[in-house]
Amino acid sequence: MLEIETTNRCNLSCPYCIKRVEKREEKDMTPSEFDHILKELLTIRPTPASRGREFFILHGHGEPLMNPHFTDIVNNPLLKKFPMVRFSTNATLLTQEKIKSIIDAGTIELINVSLQSARKEVMETLQRGANFEETVANIRNLIRYAHGKRTYVRIQQLKTTLNSNETRADYEKLLEVKNFLFWSRNLTYTTQSTQLPEEVRHLIIRQKNSRFFPRLRVSACWKNGKYVYGDSVIVNVHGNLTGCCWDSSNLQTYGNVFEKPLSELRSGGLLKTLRRELVNKDFHRLPICKRCVTRLPVTTPTTESRGLPASSLSPRDSSLVGAG
Ligand SMILES: C[S@@+](CC[C@H](N)C(=O)[O-])C[C@H]1O[C@@H](n2cnc3c(N)ncnc32)[C@H](O)[C@@H]1O
Numbered sequence: 001m002l003e004i005e006t007t008n009r010c011n012l013s014c015p016y017c018i019k020r021v022e023k024r025e026e027k028d029m030t031p032s033e034f035d036h037i038l039k040e041l042l043t044i045r046p047t048p049a050s051r052g053r054e055f056f057i058l059h060g061h062g063e064p065l066m067n068p069h070f071t072d073i074v075n076n077p078l079l080k081k082f083p084m085v086r087f088s089t090n091a092t093l094l095t096q097e098k099i100k101s102i103i104d105a106g107t108i109e110l111i112n113v114s115l116q117s118a119r120k121e122v123m124e125t126l127q128r129g130a131n132f133e134e135t136v137a138n139i140r141n142l143i144r145y146a147h148g149k150r151t152y153v154r155i156q157q158l159k160t161t162l163n164s165n166e167t168r169a170d171y172e173k174l175l176e177v178k179n180f181l182f183w184s185r186n187l188t189y190t191t192q193s194t195q196l197p198e199e200v201r202h203l204i205i206r207q208k209n210s211r212f213f214p215r216l217r218v219s220a221c222w223k224n225g226k227y228v229y230g231d232s233v234i235v236n237v238h239g240n241l242t243g244c245c246w247d248s249s250n251l252q253t254y255g256n257v258f259e260k261p262l263s264e265l266r267s268g269g270l271l272k273t274l275r276r277e278l279v280n281k282d283f284h285r286l287p288i289c290k291r292c293v294t295r296l297p298v299t300t301p302t303t304e305s306r307g308l309p310a311s312s313l314s315p316r317d318s319s320l321v322g323a324g
């Protein structure tokens with residue numbers, strides 16, 4: 001997986017979001033910084049992560065559409081050299097003009113829309129700061145405009161105690177269309193497990209056999225039964241590299257892509273040390289890993305259903321399950 005965080009600013013304050021514990025200066029990536037990172041990424045590909053199943057995500061801990069340059073970013077022609085480029089959005093800022101510019105760029109394979117409920121009260125509680133009616137209108141416009149083009153729209157619901165009874169059918173009724181992908185997965189919360197704020201704790205659906213939390217899906221550091229820290233290339237808006245998408249405060253970075261060539265940093269001693277400590281399970285040496293409950297080698301069950309006939313899905317569509 002490749003990830004470039006194009007901004008770490010957001011217009012909402014969802015109570016469960018990692019941003020609430022983040023301690024980074026807020027910033028939007030400029031188109032030239034983005035271009036620089038793309039060129040650097042092209043020097044190291046194929047990474048181990050790129051074999052077969054590579055996603056390239058253009059969001060991190062923020063709302064991509066808060067970046068005033070986001071449409072320029074997705075229109076960077078170098079993006080066409082990367083397969084499966086996608087991003088997630090809360091859709092609150094998706095004007096018709098932006099929808100057109102993003103889809104017409106032809107670089108985006110999938111837009112993941114976070115819509116936590118088909119009910120106004122629940123949605124506005126879970127996505128604090130959003131206006132339900134306006135957001136739903138934007139999503140309808142997006143689905144309509146994307147129809148028949150190369151960009152899939154996927155609605156993503158994080159299952160919590162407030163919306164667990166809602167299904168795809170509720171979303172179809174609300175959006176008045178069926179041609180969207182749907183992904184429902186559990187809310188997770190990995191930092192400072194003993195200090196979970198009550199407003200997050202009461203949202204989490206406990207599962208059988210979990211000690212504190214639902215079972216978590218590990219994608220960035222655990223693959224095929226092995227720790228692969230740094231296999232995914234994650235570049236945050238400040239240019240720092242990390243192996244963990246939850247490293248919102250830059251506690252386990254292995255260099256900065258604006259200061260040194262990516263290839264040098266990827267083969268450097270710092271990443272090797274981080275990997276060795278993780279493989280040896282020396283978690284106490286790793287500020288992020290030591291408090292991460294995902295290091296339990298478990299997986300989260302997810303459900304996905306599609307409103308498209310199988311014949312209308314591209315061959316790569318199996319990759320749409322469970323990504324980004
Ligand atoms: C951090 S958001 C950034 C993109 C955009 N602002 C959005 O909400 O889609 C990226 C994804 O993380 C999900 N997310 C946020 N907090 C989460 C949590 N505690 N557990 C699981 N997913 C979470 C959001 O629903 C969204 O799909």
Ligand code: SF4
Pocket residue numbers: 010011012013014017018019061062063090127
């Ligand atoms: S909209 Fe996205 S980035 Fe913003 S608070 Fe909600 S989940 Fe986090």
